[in-house]
Amino acid sequence: MMKHVKSKMAIILSILAALLIIPIPASAATQQNCSSQVGGYPCKQVIMSSFDHDAQSEALYLKKGAYIQYWFDSSSSSKHLVNVGVLRYPDYYRLDHVVVAPGAVTGDSKTIPQDGYYYVRAVCGGKGQFGCSGKGRISVLSY
Structure with a gap:
């Protein structure tokens, strides 16, 4: 009986160890599409967990x-301010930037200055801090 329990325990521990070794790409962990489009225009959502910098x-x-x-929208359980910006890829031009306090919702509207x-x-x-969580999005209001 004890040998059977030990063998099941060994299998469970092996599976858990394998799961901890397999990396989850940041894109899968932190990105997802908006659940609905705004006014028929596209949008993209960002999700930050307390384990993400x-x-x-x-x-x-x-x-x-x-x-x-x-x-x-920074969750009330966030331990730090969250710096949020709209950037252009690939040159990392920063269109806008806001700082969001724990438990607050902050954002803005902007006109796109250049195709991209x-x-x-x-x-x-700050540098390397964790403990923030929340979600947000970027959406098109008009073309």
């Missing part, structure tokens, strides 16, 4: 003159 949405290709809205891929990025506190 930073997280970002997938990029939207936007043309000059498009009007976008972005926001981030834009995304929202959230960074927890």
Whole structure:
């Protein structure tokens, strides 16, 4: 009986060890599409867990003159301020930036200055800090 229990325990521990070794890509852990489009226009969502230092949405290709809205809802359990910005890929041009306090929702609306891929990025506190969580999105309001 004891030998049977030990063998099951060994199998369970082996499975748990394997799960801890397999990396989950940041894109799978921190990105996902919006559950609904805003006014028929596309949007992308960012989700930050308390184990993330930073997280970002997938990029939207936007043309000059498009009007976008972005926001981030920091959970009340966040331990630090969250720095949130809208950036253009691949040159990392920062279109806008806000700081969100724990338990607050902050964002803004902006006109796109140049064609490109834009995304929202959230960074927890200062260098290497963790303990922030929340979600946000970037969405197109008009083209």
